[in-house]
Amino acid sequence: AAGVIQSPRHLIKEKRETATLKCYPIPRHDTVYWYQQGPGQDPQFLISFYEKMQSDKGSIPDRFSAQQFSDYHSELNMSSLELGDSALYFCASSPQKLAGAHYEQYFGPGTRLTVT
Amino acid sequence: ELKVEQNPLFLSMQEGKNYTIYCNYSTTSDRLYWYRQDPGKSLESLFVLLSNGAVKQEGRLMASLDTKARLSTLHITAAVHDLSATYFCAGRPSGSARQLTFGSGTQLTVLP
Structure with a gap:
């Protein structure tokens, strides 16, 4: 079965640089979520889109x-990167309109961002 | 604002033993999720619990939901080493917001 695709999988940037993370949801999923997970922490919700609207x-x-x-693909643009932005960034998708959908979120493999 | 608390945060158990992870949440949540995460990996969906009294089982894991007590449990039966991972519960606030609020996670280590 198709899964959520994220690219790149790993990214190394320097402070004050910019980064763009991409997410391709599961086909027919209309909602995309972005989460940030710092080392040893739980995922924190950043932003979500439904039918191309925030x-x-x-x-x-x-x-x-x-x-x-x-x-339906989504991009997370990050500017003026700081050391504290180093984290795993997950994209998740879910189908809101499908009958019987339980708003279950399917997570991608993540992008590991390291800011040096 | 929904808050989710898990305990314990760290759990070492021997193979063959049983244990329960607890997940309390602060306000109404219309569904409760359990995820598994291996180090540096993605979050794998284990269970979605939709209603009071819901119980779901998959292999050695069983999850339940008590909406009146605002409590979900993940019970591990006869643990095996392959279950070593971090387990997160997450709630979704009632209403229009769709994002998940995660607990701090329980890092489970199953010892031989």
């Missing part, structure tokens, strides 16, 4: 922005 916003820094495109 639906909820969590603890996303102003330096970060995201969007969902017409093909």
Whole structure:
């Protein structure tokens, strides 16, 4: 079965640089979520999109922005990177419209971002 | 704001033993999720619990939900080494918000 695809899987950036993370949801899933997981921590919700519109916003820094495109893939843009941005970034997708859907979120493999 | 608390945070157990992980949440949550995460890996969905009294079982893991007590449990029966991982519970607040709020996770180590 198709899963959530994230790219790149690993990314090394220097402080003050920018980074773009990409997420391709499971086909027919209309909602995408971004989470950040620091070392030894639980995933923290950043932002979500439903049908290409931002639906909820969590603890996303102003330096970060995201969007969902017409093909439902999403990109998380991160600028002025700081050491504290080093983390695993997960994208998850879920089907909101499918009958019987339980809003279950399916997580991608994650992008490990290291800021040096 | 939904808050989710798990305990214990760390659990070492011997193979063959039983144990329970507890997940308390602060406000109404219309569904409760359990995920497994291996080090550096993604989150694997284990269970979605939708209603009061819901019980689901898969292999040596059984999850239950008591919405009145705002409590979910993950019971491990006759643990084996392959179950070593971090287990997260997560709630979704009632209403329109769809994002998950995770507990701190329980790092389970099953010793031979």
